[in-house]
Amino acid sequence: MPYDPEVRERLERDAKQIIARYPQPRSALQPLLHLVQAEEGYLSQDGIGFCADQLGLTRAEVTAVATFYTMYKRRPSGAYHVGVCTNTLCAIMGGDAIFAQLKEHLGIEHEETTEDGAVTLEHIECNAACDYAPVVMVNWEFFDQVTPQSSVQLVDDLRAGNPPTPSRGASLCTFKEVSRILAGFPDERFGAVDAGGPAGEATLAGLRAARESGAGDPWNSTEPDAYRMDRPTEGEGG
Amino acid sequence: MLTPVMSRYWDHPQSWTLDTYLANDGYQGLRKALAMEPAEVVQLVKDSGLRGRGGAGFPAGVKWGFMPQGPIDPAKPHYLVVNADESEPGTCKDIPLMMATPHLLVEGSIIAAYAMRASHAFIYVRGEVVHVLRRLQRAVFEAYEAGYLGRNILGSGYDIELIVHAGSGAYICGEETALLDSLEGFRGQPRLRPPFPAQSGLYACPTTVNNAETIASVPPILVKGASWFRSFGTEKSTGFTLFSLSGHVARPGQYEAPLGVTLRELLDAAGGVRPGHELKFWTPGGSSTPILTAEHLDVPLDYESIGSAGSMLGTKALQIFDDTTCVVRAVLRWTEFYAHESCGKCTPCREGTYWMVQILQRLERGEGSKEDLETMLDASDNILGRSFCALGDGATSPITSSIQYFRDEYIEHFAQGGCPFDAEAATLFAGAGL
């Protein structure tokens, strides 16, 4: 179904803004794909066609790009995208058990969506949060140090329309809303940027350890070799 | 031994705001830079010895110096691209840095752009971290409002635009030439080099790609000077950096310390390997760096020493695995990752990673043989150095290093017809009755 004229007009306005950010229009393709994903929750043929029109590309050219990247969904997806990290570190710390538990509990497989349209389940690669392993991402917000039990609670809450607060980050919005932020538009919800505080425990672990050990003040240090680590190499004695 | 500099006020309740940043010497480095000639800024960064934090450790100032000198051809503007794609397994430093202090990256980007006389800078951040995106978008907005970005910044006559670009999920887009293709709106596949990006990068114009942490290290160097920076680290690996401890450690997390610190020292600060267990193997800098073992606890974590020990410092992602971990399972999973992320452009990597997964799956099931180990070593030989980009090379690291240190464990799998380990015992919630 082609976009309503109203929808199309609004998307064209947004697309213009996106394209204007870049020195060359084609650079806008990734954010434009996020933009149309924000409209329908996945990349429909209409969405692909819209991006192609805006940039003077063929549908085939746009499709070739879209299929290269994992964040673009080719099928309608749930309101909440649940990604369980099963790269090595998380897998070993419990990610494999979490993913198995969720598949069984929800009765769906990788990249499938629950019948109520609430949850799309996926196993994902390392999400740069290994110090919080095992990690589950919901609509690309962090849920840290998850257990099989807490993961079940998490998806139950999502399905009950009662989305829990991420460990670090703003309160959850829908997959479509997140896609709009990915297209480069700010999250307009009051307090969204500030939510979640500066950092979790792991992020602060080194700073805290430094304070406890009375590590001094490297920022204001004026001693020439204060923090040098040169060690005598083997054979040089010492 | 720990030296929080970039992370020194990460526990401030509003660490990410412009106000907090300004209260902590924020944008002082930029003021200093703008009072210098661009070439002087490049020289200062050369003098500091700062090396790229994205994996290869190439000296940042030297790289900046590759950008064309002399008058800028208006048809060939200069570009800075900050690589915040952070997707190398184990690597988790740039994301918390940008979440806690996004202005450090914004200021660093402006200084670097000024030094290389770029008119546009991009921060290419992986898309799967939406809160980081929120914070970056806000920081850039604040910087425009305050006159640090845009036209004639701080009355200097210098114009600079900074664009935050969210990626869409592909590890290969962290490779700098693939990243440029991706930023141009194409599939992210590596380019042939030469030409190098400094000659022909984004839109075939002179471009420098630097890792986010590299760029975030620049403002402190401007404020405090090159010799201050050299008062950290070793002769050849200067400065402070973020070491990321993950896995079987008592207190995983980010530990900022001088280069040349040892894993033993970092583990001491982090409460050690989790109680009741011993270190089995670890990566010094992500999954693409050959694994090391307990015998390497005292190797200084600098580029030279880790190189001599047969691995690479990489991204300083110290993934710690204790005696409950099956090395075959770990290596299989990493290899599946490389097979999944191989962009398919060249045969050794595309086919090689696929076949390695088949063999490793067989080995994990206990159906392998000694010949399989030789086949994998042979195949690794054929991938390493014959792949079009470093993804293929990296894919061989876990395989060859694990066979080097844990050949017996592979053999045990097929001797006993399956995995001798209890996967549950390795989890965070082991013994909790879940």
Ligand SMILES: Cc1cc2nc3c(=O)[nH]c(=O)nc-3n(C[C@H](O)[C@H](O)[C@H](O)COP(=O)(O)O)c2cc1C
């Ligand atoms: C497969 C692959 C993935 C990479 N991923 C990243 C990444 O996510 N972030 C990064 O900064 N560098 C990454 N690199 C290294 C970049 O190609 C490049 O060397 C780096 O961005 C240069 O920055 P630096 O000199 O400041 O370290 C990757 C390299 C390869 C081969």
Ligand code: SF4
């Ligand atoms: S080595 Fe792998 S990722 Fe790199 S170009 Fe070849 S196929 Fe692509």
Ligand code: FES
């Ligand atoms: S391995 Fe899961 S976040 Fe890195």
